[in-house]
Amino acid sequence: LECTMDAFLCLTSAYFPKWRRGHQTYKRTLVLLDNLNIRDTHSIFFRSLADRGFDLSFKTADDPSLSLIKYGQFLYDHLIIFSPSVEDFGGNINVETITSFIDGGGNVLVAAGSDIGDPLRELGSECGIEFDEEKTAVIDHHHYDVSDPGEHTLIVADPENLLKAPTIVGNPSDKPILFKGVGMVADPDNPLVLDILTGSSTSYSYFPDRPISQYPHAVGKNTLLIAGLQARNNARVVFSGSLYFFSDAFFNSAVQKATPGSQRYAQTGNMELAEALSQWVFKEAGVLRVGAVTHHPVGESTPPAAYTITDLVEYSVVIEKLSKGSWVPFDGKDIQLEFVRIDPFVRTYLKKNGDKYSVQFKLPDVYGVFQFKVDYNRLGYTHLYSSTQVSVRPLQHTQYDRFIPSAFPYYASVFSMMGGLFVFSIVFLHMKEKEKSD
């Protein structure tokens, strides 16, 4: 019996391997490669992902068995496309399924190269990033590496051209970044595109072997080497113009600008940057969530059914950050609370108070249905949004001022009336009339 049970278990696990992985992690990752040798040439990057618990499935991009979605469920949480030259994805993956994967919250890391094919260019356009044409390369005659093969396309990118967002690019370092590949420009109408790494002022993107006959696709600082995007649903996408950027060779290489007198660095900054980028794009870094939200009038501990205008109110919220797989209190200095009735009436900074962020403020003297709203959207972090609805009512009639100096004549008349009535009733009832006869 034991044998048959074992065989049965083996069979089931072979048929439904996803069952076992499905629950535990959100780290199922599909890696699409031009050929499986990339697994060897980029082994450091993949190993660092595997060490961080990612469950990597390597497939060639034209594998006919590829699929991202099965029975309406995503089979993977993340997608790595390291196949720049792919002309047609295999199976039922295409640009549409990848965009719907992003719309469904999936994260995508794309590395291109000078041999970029149409699907990746289309995917870029969907995300607000325009790749230059096939066979073009980013060229920089002023900042190329000493080991450049001759076309000045092995570019040394200064770390100061990185986006100033440590959650995305890691801690600042002075190590230059080696890049060789295709250039991009950001769609100016898409405010969500992040210029993670730009070229220097002297760089441009063109065919290295043809004279410049038309204005280059990307020139100067507009040339994007690495671009990112955090969609409105917090799905993240990173486009690198260079697949070599992630290679073992670039990770381990020394780097030195060819300009005489340049400093030599024993190692490029590629490994640190690639690791930070992968942590960001696969939601290991820069992920926030809202915990308990409490609000009550100052001096009380529970919220009333309705607040009264001009009440002094205390609002507090717990905000947590994902760090190495666990949630820890977030430390931010610019979190704002809005008190909104269609438009915000009050906007104020929240102060960190233990593990909570809190603030006391006076409600406006306007009644209606309001919301306490924390809408925290910062570079590199997921969009944090919390709104709590409360009603604010006007003063009850007993809550108004009783004695206004200007109205003293009215009070006086009323009280003199009342006094008069009382005195009159006594006098009227108990007066002893003099005898008329007297």
Add this chain to the structure above:
Amino acid sequence: AWTPGWSVFCLVLLTVALGAQALTPSHHLSLSDVDRLKGLLSQPFTDLASAYYSIVGLSKLGASVADENDACQFLKAQLDPMSVDSLFFAAEASQAIADCEVSIFNETRDILLAAVSEDSTVTQIFRAVSALSSLGLPLASQEVVAALVARIAKEDNVLAITTALQTATRLSQQAELGGILEEIEDLAARLDDLGGVYLQFEEGLEATALFVTAAYTLSDHADTEPPLKEDQVIQLVNSVFSKKSWDSRSEAFSVACAAAALSSNRFHVPVIVSTQGPATVSHSQPILHLLVTDILSNPLASANLLVESAQAVASKSVVLSQAPFSLRNGIFELNFMASQPASGYYQFTVAVTGDSRLVANQVELKVKVSTEVAVTNMDLSVVDKDQSIGTKTSRVDYPFKAKGSFTADSHQNFAMNFQLVDANTGVELTPHQTFVRFHNQKTGQEVVFVAEPDSKNLYKFELDTAERKSEFDSMSGTYVLHLIVGDATLENPILWNVADVVLKFLDEEAPAAIQSKTLYMPKPDIQHLFREPEKKPPTVVSNTFTALVLSPFLLLLILWFKLGANISNFSLSPSSVLFHVGHACMLGLMYVYWTHLNMFQTLKYLAIIGSLTFLAGNRMLAQKAVKRYGQSSTLTFFTRSTCEN
């Protein structure tokens, strides 16, 4: 035909651009790779298997462990004389160390021979046979062959067959190895071809590397050429040596073995031709330096190097043919500038001869002839569009900045004329990058234009201020003008701050707020502006009127006093006291209602006080009536009459 794929990459080989015809190895172990491989293998070992990988792997790379005595002691200490694996690791490792012999017992041979049978796995047979041969014990080769052939039939997988090949290298050359030799060809047919560049087993790098090792060692042993084509050898080289960061000691060991097998065998030795430094010659560095090495970056001393042809990439004209390189200190040299090439790229076809074993000995190289550029005749001017005023031209010399600044408004064009010449030959040049950059230092905005040469290679750049205002966002101000000149064949790229230009645009628009910059910023604080309390009339007025309002009551008291009002009829009966107290309480309740209570509370209190007062009032009035009329009557009558009154 093979085209340079993106994945063809190795940092050292970056210096060699590959041609389109012949397949050449795109990956090998550079000196730094060999050092890293040695470093990985030199890590301290903890068990016999890792000691075996380290000691044998290092010996394949021509190195040895740091302390051979220690290593030998370790092997002796860890040896389990009853285990085939343990014997194999210790025996093989001790072979690689000088003067290290592991002691064996009498039963050792029996244990090992017992493992050579059809019932053992191929790995067991391999380990037993290797141990026997390393320990110098006799064995019957033909029996081993028979056992291997039987096992392969059962274990038909790449690793098992590769292991069988390795076993065969330990057998006597007299044994019938033909059947096993054929397995090399069968295995080669199982290799996967990836894009024509890589050839590997899907079992991974280790399997591929061990196959290469086994195939060449066995071919050497049996003295027959391995059935691998030249292209296949190169593709195998690419896949074995493309991985530069090895996961484990055994993987590093397999790569070291493959490298050793490919650099010293009797049939195929792949050649790596690389330039020393960049593949560039110029007037200052006229000599092209080439290194000819094997897979392990050891120079091939016996080789000769010949340029079959050197062809200009742009014009396709042949500049040089059949020119030999001269060998100096292990580096092949050729003075290419002696044939006076123009600047640009040249396609070299280089042949390596001198050894019949060489594979990939036809190499295509792209060599760059670079030069230096000079900017001459730089003239700047501001031209009126209607040409009514003669233009004033000022000449600027590189690398100085023009004195004063140029001002161009919307009726004027800013013009820039210059020439780019080869500093060495004086020939006019048209470099790839000739950009004019306007940089607004206040806003950080940069606008770049491409300067284009005319038919005489004279660069004329004109900026029509009115037409180009959209590119400047109509932002008037001082712009720093840079000329950027660069080309892959230029040794001195130019970034020249030529002048300051003041641009004036007519209808200046306020710069539109860019949303993306504010998207991630904190929003401005909002303080609610509370409604101002209404302005009240002066209290003097209200106080005056308060006094006026109170005066009638005062008047009442005075008049009553004059008229002689009195309360002499007041009798201190409980009912009248209660009535007046109740009455006062009701009036007081009105005040409390105004200040503290709501209507329901008030009504409750009023009901209590009111009913008491009512009863007391009734009693009081009845007493009064009795007193007044002095006659007795029923209470009911008086009550009714009071109500009627």
